[in-house]
Amino acid sequence: MVKGKRKPVEEIYSVISKYSKILIVGCGGCVSVCLAGGQKEVFELIEDLKASGGSAKQMDSYTVERQCNMTFLAELDDMADAYDCIVSMACGAGVQYLAERFANIPVFPAINTIAIGVDREIGVYEEKCRACGQCVLSYTGGICPVTKCAKGLFNGPCGGTNSGMCEINNQTPCAWHDIYTRLKDQGRLDDILKIQAPMQWQNQVQRTIVQDAYAERYAK
Amino acid sequence: MENLELDTTQVKKMLGKHKAKMKFYLGMCAHCSLCAESCFLFNSHDNDPKYMPSYKFINSLGTLYKKKGRIKQETVEEIKANIWERCALCTRCYCPFGIDIPSMIALARSIMRSQGVYPQYDEEKAHPLAE
Numbered sequence: 001m002v003k004g005k006r007k008p009v010e011e012i013y014s015v016i017s018k019y020s021k022i023l024i025v026g027c028g029g030c031v032s033v034c035l036a037g038g039q040k041e042v043f044e045l046i047e048d049l050k051a052s053g054g055s056a057k058q059m060d061s062y063t064v065e066r067q068c069n070m071t072f073l074a075e076l077d078d079m080a081d082a083y084d085c086i087v088s089m090a091c092g093a094g095v096q097y098l099a100e101r102f103a104n105i106p107v108f109p110a111i112n113t114i115a116i117g118v119d120r121e122i123g124v125y126e127e128k129c130r131a132c133g134q135c136v137l138s139y140t141g142g143i144c145p146v147t148k149c150a151k152g153l154f155n156g157p158c159g160g161t162n163s164g165m166c167e168i169n170n171q172t173p174c175a176w177h178d179i180y181t182r183l184k185d186q187g188r189l190d191d192i193l194k195i196q197a198p199m200q201w202q203n204q205v206q207r208t209i210v211q212d213a214y215a216e217r218y219a220k
Numbered sequence: 221m222e223n224l225e226l227d228t229t230q231v232k233k234m235l236g237k238h239k240a241k242m243k244f245y246l247g248m249c250a251h252c253s254l255c256a257e258s259c260f261l262f263n264s265h266d267n268d269p270k271y272m273p274s275y276k277f278i279n280s281l282g283t284l285y286k287k288k289g290r291i292k293q294e295t296v297e298e299i300k301a302n303i304w305e306r307c308a309l310c311t312r313c314y315c316p317f318g319i320d321i322p323s324m325i326a327l328a329r330s331i332m333r334s335q336g337v338y339p340q341y342d343e344e345k346a347h348p349l350a351e
Contacts, residue, residue: 122341
């Protein structure tokens with residue numbers, strides 16, 4: 001799931017300080033699970049904003065099930081116009097969809113979207129995927145070099161690997177050392193010799209996914 | 221578990237706003253169970269009837285309409301389970317009669333959220349899907 005972390009209250013307050021009536025919108029999706037932007041966190045943010053100088057402002061809240069789905073954003077239609085601005089506690093996708101729905105109202109993010117990640121513990125999340133669109137996990141023992149390698153190398157290791165650690169510091173594991181070790185344990189070292197074509201990072205445009213079963217319906 | 225005092229005025233107001241459509245949907249359900257196969261949670265829980273989309277909306281939104289928001293704590297817990305633990309609101313459930321099941325679950329969730337009832341992910345328990 002998408003993982004995020006709430007912005008410092010000072011940063012959020014700085015963008016809403018000139019507004020009087022503020023609607024804070026939580027998201028019941030990924031950011032609820034990672035304890036960053038769900039209904040509970042919305043209430044906490046209101047308390048923090050009031051304690052940071054916003055006690056005279058009207059701050060109301062509403063949590064939709066997912067801000068990345070227009071059906072759920074429609075629940076805000078009757079109330080949004082009554083506010084000077086909206087603070088979204090969703091990920092970057094949700095903030096943009098909310099801003100698209102209410103294009104005449106300033107929409108501000110309260111969350112820094114960090115990663116596609118996993119739940120190590122309750123409250124502890126680890127990045128696992130950068131959605132590069134060219135998954136090589138089949139050849140890397142299920143360890144993502146784009147995410148874990150400091151250089152994001154598709155083919156590694158580089159010359160900076162040192163006793164299992166990365167050259168950037170001795171506390172950061174070398175992704176390609178871990179990949180080598182896992183492939184070796186599985187008897188799949190041949191996979192590391194398969195050269196992967198470089199990622200085409202240049203000229204990237206906003207991506208849209210249409211699943212094959214829906215290709216005909218949405219053909220342009 | 222503490223007893224929850226529902227604000228029945230607010231609940232009835234929310235129910236009333238969508239009453240015509242939702243009551244129509246509730247009356248339209250023929251209990252044909254065809255929606256069941258479209259629910260991945262129903263399929264992954266050994267076809268447990270409690271995961272049927274129709275069961276979930278009847279025993280959440282249907283209960284709220286029937287009881288006009290006056291429900292006991294144990295019913296709150298049952299509704300919470302039906303609309304969150306047993307439903308991902310993936311919006312993929314299908315009704316051959318055209319009942320918009322996701323909108324019913326979504327309304328039930330909105331009503332419960334308005335009463336301070338929502339999933340608590342920081343509780344020291346496993347995720348319901350992992351149980």
